[in-house]
Amino acid sequence: ADKDDAVATTLLADEFQSIVKRATAAPYFIFPVYRQEGFFNMLCQFQQSCFLVTYLEAFKEDPSAAPPCVAVTLYDNLLEKKELALVRADVINMLDKKESQLLLQQLLISYQNDKLYDHVNKFNNQPEQFDFEAYRLLLKNVTASETEA
Numbered sequence: 001a002d003k004d005d006a007v008a009t010t011l012l013a014d015e016f017q018s019i020v021k022r023a024t025a026a027p028y029f030i031f032p033v034y035r036q037e038g039f040f041n042m043l044c045q046f047q048q049s050c051f052l053v054t055y056l057e058a059f060k061e062d063p064s065a066a067p068p069c070v071a072v073t074l075y076d077n078l079l080e081k082k083e084l085a086l087v088r089a090d091v092i093n094m095l096d097k098k099e100s101q102l103l104l105q106q107l108l109i110s111y112q113n114d115k116l117y118d119h120v121n122k123f124n125n126q127p128e129q130f131d132f133e134a135y136r137l138l139l140k141n142v143t144a145s146e147t148e149a
Contacts, residue, residue: 007101008088009108016074016085019111023051026117026124030056031106032136033099042069042095044107049074051107055094069094072104106139113142 011019023046031053032039041056043066051072058066075086089104091097110116119135 005091005097006088007091007097007104008086009104011074011085011087011108013079013083013085015112016076016079019108020049020074022111022117022120026120029107029110029120029123030132031103031110032139033095033103042103044072049076053103053107068092070100070103072107102143105143109142110139116142 027046028043030041030043033042042053043056043059044051044053051070052068053070053072054066054068069092070089071092072087072089075088078084078086087104087108089100091100095103110120115138116135119130119138122130
């Protein structure tokens with residue numbers, strides 16, 4: 001399962017249900033991808049059981065023509081029997097596997113963690129109150145503490 005163009009993880013049933021509920025209520029969000037010279041932003045859009053991720057600048061230029069860079073699919077086939085959901089991120093272009101793994105982690109935690117989700121919700125429903133820098137700093141702290149745990 002070490003394909004270069006896909007990363008995967010699992011969610012418990014309650015995590016899956018919470019993410020789907022929150023993503024349905026707040027389907028768009030942006031995530032920083034860090035490279036040596038700084039970072040650029042990716043935009044995700046949730047539709048049914050899939051997050052489509054594209055380069056924010058391409059979306060700004062032409063939303064209907066922005067190519068997907070990563071497609072994150074949530075599979076609920078095992079929910080009833082195993083209380084697990086599978087998550088697969090197919091890397092289409094622009095990102096390498098390590099960046100895609102980090103993006104997937106950021107996406108899931110931003111919809112799971114209450115403080116981070118507050119930013120996601122503001123981005124969608126109160127955009128004038130959304131503070132990207134505050135979100136970026138909180139995300140760094142939360143993902144650092146998750147990595148250490």
